[in-house]
Amino acid sequence: MQTNEKNRAGNEKLCTMPCPAMSFLLRKVLDPETPPDGHENRTRLGMLAGWTSTVLSALLALAKGWLGLVSGSVSMIADATNNLTDMGSSLVIALGFQWSRKPRDEEHPFGHGRIEAVATLILAVALIIVGAEVAKSGLGRLIAPKPVEAPAWLLVAVGVTVAVKTWMAVFARRLAKLSKSQVLEADAWNHTFDIICTLMVVVALVSSRMGWGAVDGWTALAVAAFILYTGLTYAREAIDILLGKRPDPSEVRDICRAVASVAGVMGSHEIMVHQYGDVKMVSFHIEVDAKMSLVDAHAVSEEAEHAVEKRLGWRAVAHLDPVDRSHPLFDELNDMLHLFIQEEDGLVDVHDLRAEGVAPPFKVSFDLVTNMETHHDEYGAIYERCLKAVGKAFFGRVGQAAIGIEAAVESAPMARKCFNVPAS
Structure with a gap:
């Protein structure tokens, strides 16, 4: 009961944000009796981020696409294409978190948590493809320059899209912090890069009004570089998770400290961390006195497992290694x-x-x-x-x-x- 009250008070504090819309959405989604980075709330926040970004990205893509056709700006059309890709990747994120809620089954005994990494990889591939297409458009505009119409109302409209993207970036980063989700952190950075790209489009439009038409092509290439860099970064991170990257050194140190605090443990080694989305397991070897009875040694191993589980919240499995220190050598x-x-x-x-x-x-x-x-x-x-x-x-x-x-x-x-x- 005290834990639920503590979680409820903590969630209420977390939902208090400067933007009323953000606070409203968080209160509607979060389970008040569980921590925000728990499995259920984590998937809820991921789905909220994904569906919100999907809807807003679709609206931005339509708006920027129309503005790009009206003005004839290839960099604006490139930015609209980028938002269209954001819509697709956000949809993948939403569906990925929804899928990750599926309970473990006979074929997937550790759950479906790694679907987050798959969603991130799909997002990365989409970004790389779009980045290549945007670069192609920018080169085409440099080879065959065309005039760009940039009236004042167009610049105001683009400014509105920047404000919307800024809200999306802040919201996504807040959800990523609450859920401790890598895929949401990647999505937040994606929105941030979109803001930079749109501001670069504004520079291109202003330059076109001053007669510097080539800036439009160069801006499209710069936007493409941002997209490609982001896609390659996300792809590397997702592949590392799917292949099984080495554990964080700080986590290994925490495990060693927890095990060392158990009476009867003479040393630990062969620490292995296995991650399945937000589910983690750890296995390790502990050295105990060879003269200890099997019952006592088993009790020490169980206490070591409990110490790690209590400290990190992971499932722990200990292997016993008897050590005989009585030999004179x-x-x-x-x-x-x-x-x-x-x-x-x-x-x-x-x-x-x-x-x-x-x-x-x-x-x-x-x-x-x-x-x-x-x-x-x-x-x-x-x-x-x-x-x-x-x-x-x-x-x-x-x-x-x-x-x-x-x-x-x-x-x-x-x-x-x-x-x-x-x-x-």
Whole structure:
């Protein structure tokens, strides 16, 4: 009950905006008892942004298209085409958020959240196509200049479209901030670029009145550059999400802090973050004392999962790695390997360290972690240097070493090899 009251008060504050129309729309859409970035409110805000932008973009495209035909301005027609593309991309956004509301099913156990990235990619492709067509029109106008009619009433009409676009940009950015949605943030930037493009059209119209007709063609090319840049940026971001980009370092640090706060955890590694729209899952390995009972170790893993879920609000899965620190060689080997890592530019950590045997020569095993810039072709040299360092530090005391090498974040299996350690 207290949580609902807190959410209701917070949403009421968020809905209070300088523009009455924005406040009215937010109050109509938001569920007052859940946070604005929760799944239900997030999809509602996305649909509101998409449908509002679709209607207004369609009206702007019609208005600018008519103004472009009346004036003969290719840059105005290019701007109208850009708004027409905005209408299509906004429709995709609205439908994408509506689709993302579908509950998980047998074929999609993690829901349909990644449809947002698909919507962003479709938006990006549309922008790239339109940008190319606008550039083609601008080049044609430079090659074959034509007079442009730019009466004062036309400039006033264009100014009105700028005011409408400014409202759309502010509204979209507000919804993006509330929902924490990347696709809405992209849509807000798209509206911002549209404002810049329309202002450039105003410059072209004013220049045409002064007899500088070539400015119209150059403005069309500049508008095309904005559109292409925006499309390529969105495409890269959407593809990164669909392919699975590496997690944010700050998120990884939060996970490590949450796990480290649990009593009984001796270390953590192999942190993997999986994102499905606004749904995130994390898996990680935790090191515990090998002498701990299975029941106690399982309790520690569950507590670590709960700590991460409480801190980040994600589903967490922990894997147990037992570590036996009682071996007389363990501390010395641990210190030697951490010193070796400090001297190696490509290495960042070591884990799963084990030493076996009651008398020399002992058997040891450990896993080295590389940074993301270290290529697999460099692993051979790392094996060689590490084996040499172990042989030098433990002359005659270590006979075999099983060494694994893995990247900090990687889906490929670990590269592991066993070596006979040289006695000198």
